[in-house]
Amino acid sequence: MDTSLPGWRTQFASDNTAGICPEALEALQAANAGWLPSYGNDALTREVCDHLRELFETECDVYFVFNGTAANSLALATMCQSYHSVICTDAAHIETDECGAPEFFSNGTKLLTAPHREGKLLPADVRLLATRRSDIHYPRPRVVSIAQTTETGTVYRPDELAALSSEARANGLRLHMDGARFANAVAALGAKPADLTWRAGVDVLCFGGTKMGLPIGEAVVFFDRDLSAEFAWRCKQAGQLASKMRFLSAPWLGMLKNEAWLHRSAHANRMATRLAAGLCALPGVSLISPCEANGVFVSLPPAADAALRDAGVVYYTFIGGGARFMCSWASTEVAVDELIALVAAALA
Numbered sequence: 001m002d003t004s005l006p007g008w009r010t011q012f013a014s015d016n017t018a019g020i021c022p023e024a025l026e027a028l029q030a031a032n033a034g035w036l037p038s039y040g041n042d043a044l045t046r047e048v049c050d051h052l053r054e055l056f057e058t059e060c061d062v063y064f065v066f067n068g069t070a071a072n073s074l075a076l077a078t079m080c081q082s083y084h085s086v087i088c089t090d091a092a093h094i095e096t097d098e099c100g101a102p103e104f105f106s107n108g109t110k111l112l113t114a115p116h117r118e119g120k121l122l123p124a125d126v127r128l129l130a131t132r133r134s135d136i137h138y139p140r141p142r143v144v145s146i147a148q149t150t151e152t153g154t155v156y157r158p159d160e161l162a163a164l165s166s167e168a169r170a171n172g173l174r175l176h177m178d179g180a181r182f183a184n185a186v187a188a189l190g191a192k193p194a195d196l197t198w199r200a201g202v203d204v205l206c207f208g209g210t211k212m213g214l215p216i217g218e219a220v221v222f223f224d225r226d227l228s229a230e231f232a233w234r235c236k237q238a239g240q241l242a243s244k245m246r247f248l249s250a251p252w253l254g255m256l257k258n259e260a261w262l263h264r265s266a267h268a269n270r271m272a273t274r275l276a277a278g279l280c281a282l283p284g285v286s287l288i289s290p291c292e293a294n295g296v297f298v299s300l301p302p303a304a305d306a307a308l309r310d311a312g313v314v315y316y317t318f319i320g321g322g323a324r325f326m327c328s329w330a331s332t333e334v335a336v337d338e339l340i341a342l343v344a345a346a347l348a
């Protein structure tokens with residue numbers, strides 16, 4: 001890490017404040033070599049799609065869009081009619097951070113929320129919301145949407161995914177996964193991507209690229225290929241069809257090669273584990289959500305909060321009620337240890 005870069009020791013606001021991962025940047029640069037067909041009809045984009053099919057060990061359909069809001073909204077709009085509903089938690093990004101885009105792009109599909117339990121949706125809550133009403137006045141439940149990792153830094157284990165998907169199936173619902181931090185979940189669990197998605201009943205995955213180190217872009221992966229039939233038109237209409245698609249897709253090549261995406265995400269997770277351990281050893285600091293991937297959610301004494309702000313450390317306090325520190329591929333042990341030292345000094 002180039003320590004002459006601004007923010008390297010102070011930025012913990014989000015994994016998207018980090019720059020482009022070297023492997024992704026190299027692949028982006030390499031893609032800038034001459035003329036290629038536009039709108040995704042190029043060899044590079046095809047190659048990435050093939051890589052993803054290999055990674056997921058199945059014939060899935062893959063589309064690239066600019067951000068997670070578009071990926072989630074367009075995926076849900078494709079899975080639902082306007083009179084349907086989507087079951088998710090009250091902390092879901094689709095509920096709290098997408099400005100109504102899922103409802104907008106689906107022309108009115110309603111989100112039905114259950115209180116999150118350490119970020120997660122439980123099968124019992126799915127059952128409750130799916131069976132509460134079946135009359136014509138209630139928006140018909142159609143999809144269960146979960147985030148992996150969750151918005152509070154926890155990770156659904158394969159058995160939890162299996163329980164959720166069987167509850168969804170039993171109620172005639174499809175399963176959507178907001179994988180803005182899917183890479184961190186895979187790294188944390190050491191599981192095969194297939195076992196955390198289609199083998200566990202996931203129909204559509206929004207595979208986050210931005211937060212794992214791409215310059216921009218997410219992949220929408222349809223394991224149920226019938227669902228993707230007209231997705232290309234939906235993307236185009238929503239302004240999400242990149243004409244120079246190769247620059248959206250090519251960085252994936254660099255990340256997928258030699259499992260860079262996994263190594264980089266494992267690093268981010270390790271930095272978070274280190275930070276959580278260091279902070280929680282201090283008096284008055286405690287986790288408010290288990291640290292299972294690359295996010296650390298803690299309650300901080302006011303003196304520690306003030307000292308960190310004074311030192312210019314950047315992090316959020318509006319997500320989850322405490323302080324949220326996000327680590328990324330670019331986080332360093334030095335920066336993590338400095339943060340811990342600042343809190344230790346403030347509490348001494």
Ligand SMILES: *Cc1c(COP(=O)(O)O)cnc(C)c1O
Pocket residue numbers: 067068069070093094147150151178180181210211
């Ligand atoms: C960051 C994030 C997204 C994507 O957000 P965009 O800003 O639209 O790219 C989606 N879901 C979760 C849980 C996120 O943290």
